[in-house]
Amino acid sequence: MDAVPQALPGLDPRSGRVIPPDFLVPQEPERYTAQDHATWRTLFDRQTELLRGRVVPEYYAGLAALGITDQGIPDFAQMNEVLARATGWRVVAVPGLVPDAVFFAHLAARRFPAGYWIRSPDQLDYIEEPDVFHDVFGHVPLLMQPSYADYIAAYGRAGLAYAGQPALANLARLYWYTVEFGLMRTPEGLRIFGAGILSSAGESVYALESARPLRVVFDCERVLRTRYEIDHYQDIYFVLSGYDDLPALRPAELDAHIAAARAAPEIAAGGRIAADLPSHNNVGAPG
Numbered sequence: 001m002d003a004v005p006q007a008l009p010g011l012d013p014r015s016g017r018v019i020p021p022d023f024l025v026p027q028e029p030e031r032y033t034a035q036d037h038a039t040w041r042t043l044f045d046r047q048t049e050l051l052r053g054r055v056v057p058e059y060y061a062g063l064a065a066l067g068i069t070d071q072g073i074p075d076f077a078q079m080n081e082v083l084a085r086a087t088g089w090r091v092v093a094v095p096g097l098v099p100d101a102v103f104f105a106h107l108a109a110r111r112f113p114a115g116y117w118i119r120s121p122d123q124l125d126y127i128e129e130p131d132v133f134h135d136v137f138g139h140v141p142l143l144m145q146p147s148y149a150d151y152i153a154a155y156g157r158a159g160l161a162y163a164g165q166p167a168l169a170n171l172a173r174l175y176w177y178t179v180e181f182g183l184m185r186t187p188e189g190l191r192i193f194g195a196g197i198l199s200s201a202g203e204s205v206y207a208l209e210s211a212r213p214l215r216v217v218f219d220c221e222r223v224l225r226t227r228y229e230i231d232h233y234q235d236i237y238f239v240l241s242g243y244d245d246l247p248a249l250r251p252a253e254l255d256a257h258i259a260a261a262r263a264a265p266e267i268a269a270g271g272r273i274a275a276d277l278p279s280h281n282n283v284g285a286p287g
């Protein structure tokens with residue numbers, strides 16, 4: 001972020017605007033430069049090529065339905081016309097990472113906060129904060145999938161319910177290992193599901209094909225116990241058997257899962273436990 005001046009409290013360093021309490025700012029697509037759109041195109045073209053045969057099929061269906069293409073950074077208002085009709089979600093622009101309580105409140109109300117700015121051309125492979133490419137390319141297409149859309153809204157409600165409690169750390173692992181870094185078993189083989197993987201060129205290949213990480217069948221309590229590390233490719237991926245595998249996150253059920261997880265020892269990011277079921281799936285070149 002060296003090109004970006006440090007934010008004064010409450011001020012968006014990119015636009016100079018005061019950040020309101022809900023952190024929502026206008027996207028102002030007319031302010032993107034030709035270079036911004038070119039950066040989008042470079043990232044879009046590279047990732048869509050890489051993801052062929054590696055991502056869940058609903059992802060490409062979502063991209064197409066929402067009109068997300070290599071023609072430049074999408075206009076949120078145009079995407080929202082389609083998205084809101086399909087699943088009741090809207091993409092809203094934020095200046096960067098938002099506080100937990102704000103993030104959860106938006107998700108609970110089916111508003112997906114997306115950074116409106118795009119990385120600079122020298123940051124194609126690594127950024128510290130999610131930008132419009134990660135947030136829109138990575139997260140938004142699957143918001144067209146009804147079960148996934150419901151799951152994220154339920155996660156927002158759960159986040160509000162656990163606000164300020166230690167259990168929030170457990171809950172965050174669920175988001176991390178599904179929405180950001182989940183894999184899914186499909187009839188065609190193992191596929192990428194998480195936005196953190198599918199918006200990263202390196203991790204899109206590593207997550208499916210490297211012999212290094214563990215790939216374990218998804219289990220809600222196991223995930224709630226598993227720490228994660230943010231600064232390198234993941235040591236473990238959890239494999240969902242389908243969208244129905246996403247936990248319903250009903251309050252009583254989630255309370256019970258979290259209580260059980262917190263009563264058991266934590267598990268290191270790369271740690272194994274005896275109950276782990278390895279995911280027997282094709283690891284190798286995608287078909």
Ligand SMILES: [Fe+2]
Nearest residue numbers: 130180195196
């Ligand atoms: Fe993300």
